Amino acid sequence: MATIYQVSELAGVSLSTVSRVLNENDYVSKKTKQKVLDAMEQLGYTPNSIARSLASNCTNSVGILVSELDGAFFGEMMSAIEAQLRAAGKHVIITPGHSEEDKEKNGLEFLISRNCDAIIAHVEAVSDEYLVKLNKGKTPIYLISRYVDKMKENCISLDNVMGGYLATKHLLNQGHTDITYIAGPLFKPDAFDRLEGHKKALKEHGIAFDEQTLFVGDFKETGGYNGLEYFFSKKRKFTAVVCANDEMASGVMKCAREHKLDLPKDLAIVGFDNVHFTNYLYPTLTTIDNPVEKMGIMAANLVLKQVYKQNRSNIEHIFTPDLLVRDSTTHLV
Amino acid sequence: MATIYQVSELAGVSLSTVSRVLNENDYVSKKTKQKVLDAMEQLGYTPNSIARSLASNCTNSVGILVSELDGAFFGEMMSAIEAQLRAAGKHVIITPGHSEEDKEKNGLEFLISRNCDAIIAHVEAVSDEYLVKLNKGKTPIYLISRYVDKMKENCISLDNVMGGYLATKHLLNQGHTDITYIAGPLFKPDAFDRLEGHKKALKEHGIAFDEQTLFVGDFKETGGYNGLEYFFSKKRKFTAVVCANDEMASGVMKCAREHKLDLPKDLAIVGFDNVHFTNYLYPTLTTIDNPVEKMGIMAANLVLKQVYKQNRSNIEHIFTPDLLVRDSTTHLV
DNA sequence: GTTGTTTATGGTAGCGCTTCCATATTTAGG
DNA sequence: CCTAAATATGGAAGCGCTACCATAAACAAC
Structure with missing residues (x-):
């Protein structure tokens, strides 16, 4: 590998000058610059980024x-x-x-x-x-x-609180009142805040939040799947489920289908994030667009x-x- | 930021010795090693990986x-x-x-x-x-x-040829004979080879490959969607479609549904890759497991x-x- | 011409490490 | 106790650059 030293030698200039043309921000005459550039070309020189980093601290x-x-x-x-x-x-x-x-x-x-x-x-x-x-x-x-x-x-x-709020609010506006919620791990701020938004929307509609309507998932497909199974096992009646992200929503869909539910008639589902694949789920997923x-x-x-x-x-x-x-x-x- | 030099000073040893304990592969007495380790601890020393890289060329x-x-x-x-x-x-x-x-x-x-x-x-x-x-x-x-x-x-x-072969072979074994194929961009070796496998399976079943059954997509959802639209527009009769990857298969599903097809009865679909989400599609996707x-x-x-x-x-x-x-x-x- | 300013180039000390060579010091074998 | 090998430490060069300081040449203003 060629070094700056060999370039300087071939070009007949000093190290400093080569460094200057490399960094393009200092006084170098056009002629000298060209000589250096030619020498670099000829040697197939590429700067060693490690050395640059060490010397420049950047x-x-x-x-x-x-x-x-x-x-x-x-x-x-x-x-x-x-x-x-x-x-x-x-x-x-x-x-x-x-x-x-x-x-x-x-x-x-x-x-x-x-x-x-x-x-x-x-x-x-x-x-x-x-x-x-x-x-x-x-x-x-x-x-x-x-x-x-x-x-x-x-x-x-x-604003995750707002996102959670919008999701639930939408379902309430559609006439749903029995809504379950599949959260992400609550130590994660995103998950926590989205749940807060959900609660806020419920409150605004005069519905008390019931711990029984909450399942804490893992933000993965399995979390949604397991959440829905959990609610079924509790014989809970509900017409809609809010998921704290899209992956869990797709898990919910899979589980719902296995239970022979007719989507979206038997169960309304909302996701969160609007990742690319939500548009290819069946049915296409209503979700919160996370920019x-x-x-x-x-x-x-x-x-x-x-x-x-x-x-x-x-x-x-x-x-x-x-x-x-x-x-x-x-x-x- | 503490340097190796400060560590050596505090520990009362030379640079070389500090470097030796850092690299854990040379003669250093237990006692000296401990002194150095203590000094590092005390200074909150962390090695500068850039400098190490420059000196060691690794x-x-x-x-x-x-x-x-x-x-x-x-x-x-x-x-x-x-x-x-x-x-x-x-x-x-x-x-x-x-x-x-x-x-x-x-x-x-x-x-x-x-x-x-x-x-x-x-x-x-x-x-x-x-x-x-x-x-x-x-x-x-x-x-x-x-x-x-x-x-x-x-x-x-x-072995992409094998993969393409298996996909089509499976459909042939199920009794399908009118099979379309949505390929990836053919300059990509993966895409090209999978198509080769498809052709090979057809040939083995005595079916001539027909260019009209081929659509070249982009390996994304839209590619599958557009491919199916294309075949429909050509009024082509077919009972199955092989997609060169899973994303395109999900695009096909979406399009098929919009055309009121009943899946999988009206159209069999095979994907390729077995990425995670294929198990959450509806219907769950038959695919080639790419390890x-x-x-x-x-x-x-x-x-x-x-x-x-x-x-x-x-x-x-x-x-x-x-x-x-x-x-x-x-x-x- | 003198002085000052801009432009152009060279010299050199590091950046924080590794690595090789040199030099002690300890241990083992007879 | 002597020698050789193994173990333990220090010294210093150098990895390929940047950045600062010094210096020189060119130009302008009076």
């Missing part, structure tokens, strides 16, 4: 921590962040946290140890205090889909602005979800 | 190139590779290639410029020659889900063995897919 890389590498929601999130950052010449180092405190901490520390210039994290298990403290270290932490008051300038989050791509882009812009001092205007910190009505819910006759 | 990172960061198939692939590598103390740098030649090259070059110790790539658009040439450079390239004869030792691939997780783990093991000289036995280079019969196909009465 890696041009931002760490991304997501809960899972698979999963529709995270896929869309990673994709959006990566594209935006890549367009600005930065790159991402992605690592999963698996929604477990140890693993999330481990992932975060790993990203810090790799000298990322910043971290965008979707963390669910670590505490607010831990994050605040970590953010005071050398690597700034940005949170996506989570709101921590003491570092709100670094958060891009969704995860916009949030990813915004998180990337926030990093570009604050860490890389690029000009990005209009950082929005809190996003509002929308209700998306499709076929899985209908008016009760 | 980054302990392997680059992963996948076509998309979202997408069920790639999610499962990344997840499997990452987990296996992480367990061995290596980490991954993931970048998308978007199935376009320029972008794939760009991604590969980027990973090389980041000094990855190896690259595991799922590339579809670049030529065999390019890969062979690239593999001769400083960074070894391993291919997943692609077979290139001149570098077959570096390939982990699937992508096993392949991912195997690719990781191959790198661990060849690049990091770890002991990994039984590298399997070619995997065989299985037919997975579910509800989307039934015997023709």
Whole structure:
């Protein structure tokens, strides 16, 4: 591998000059620049990014921590962040946290140890205090889909309470009154807040929240499946179910079908997130549109602005979800 | 940030000794080791991985190139590779290639410029020659889900011809004879080979392949949807459709339903890949099980063995897919 | 011409580590 | 007790760059 030294020799200039043309931001005469460029070309020189990072203390890389590498929601999130950052010449180092405190901490520390210039994290298990403290270290932490008051300038989050509210409100408006709820793990802020929104909507309609209508799932298909089985086993009467995410809604559909329910007539279902596949479920899923791509882009812009001092205007910190009505819910006759 | 130098000072030993305890593979007395460990603890020292990489010429990172960061198939692939590598103390740098030649090259070059110790790539658009040439450079390239004869030792691939064959064979065995096929983009080896398998099965049953039964889709839901619309528009009679992946199969289902077909009675559907969600479609999808997780783990093991000289036995280079019969196909009465 | 400012280039000290060589020190074998 | 091997530590070069300081040349203003 050719080094900057060999380039300087071939071009007949000093190391500094080669470095200058590499960094394109200093006085170099056109003629000299061309000589250097030619030498690089001739040697097939590519800069060693590790050496640059060590010398400049900047890696041009931002760490991304997501809960899972698979999963529709995270896929869309990673994709959006990566594209935006890549367009600005930065790159991402992605690592999963698996929604477990140890693993999330481990992932975060790993990203810090790799000298990322910043971290965008979707963390669910670590505490607010831990994050605040970590953010005071050398690597700034940005949170996506989570709101921590003491570092709100670094958060891009969704109004999950509003989302949960909209979902349930929609069913109530359709005439449903016996509504069950399949939540995500309640230690996760997203899951907790969505449930809060559900309760708020019920309250507004004068319906008392009944613990018996709640099942805590795992945000995966099985969670929805098991939740519905649970309600059936309790002989509960209900005409609608709200799921805290789309994967669980698809599990509910599968279970309902196995119980010979006619969807959506016998059971109305609402999901949350509007991941890509919801439009291909049968029936197509009414869900809450989570603007995860916009949030990813915004998180990337926030990093570009604050860490890389690029000009990005209009950082929005809190996003509002929308209700998306499709076929899985209908008016009760 | 504490450096190795401060640790050495506090512990009262030389730089070299600190480096030795860091690397755990040289003569250091128990007593000295403890002193160093204590000093590290006290200073909250964490090694600077960039500096280590520069000095040792090893980054302990392997680059992963996948076509998309979202997408069920790639999610499962990344997840499997990452987990296996992480367990061995290596980490991954993931970048998308978007199935376009320029972008794939760009991604590969980027990973090389980041000094990855190896690259595991799922590339579809670049030529065999390019890969062979690239593999001769400083960074070894391993291919997943692609077979290139001149570098077959570096390939982990699937017998796609067999997969395509099994899918169509299954339908033929069920009594179907009017079978349409929705392929992926034919420049992609996976797509091409699966179609070859389909043709082979037809031939074996004495059925001539008819170009009119072929639609080339995009491996996404829309591809399946559009494919079915296309066949309908051609007034084609058929009782079954083979899709070259699961996403397209779900698009087919959606379209079929909109045309009031009763599934699976009116139309048998076979997918390919057996990604997670296929079990939650309605009807559940008969598909070809693509052992992508096993392949991912195997690719990781191959790198661990060849690049990091770890002991990994039984590298399997070619995997065989299985037919997975579910509800989307039934015997023709 | 003198002075000051802009433009252009070279020299060199690190960035925080690893690694090789040199030098003690300890242990084992006879 | 002597020698050789094994064990334990230090010293210093260098990985490939960046960044700061110094210097030189070119240009402008008076």
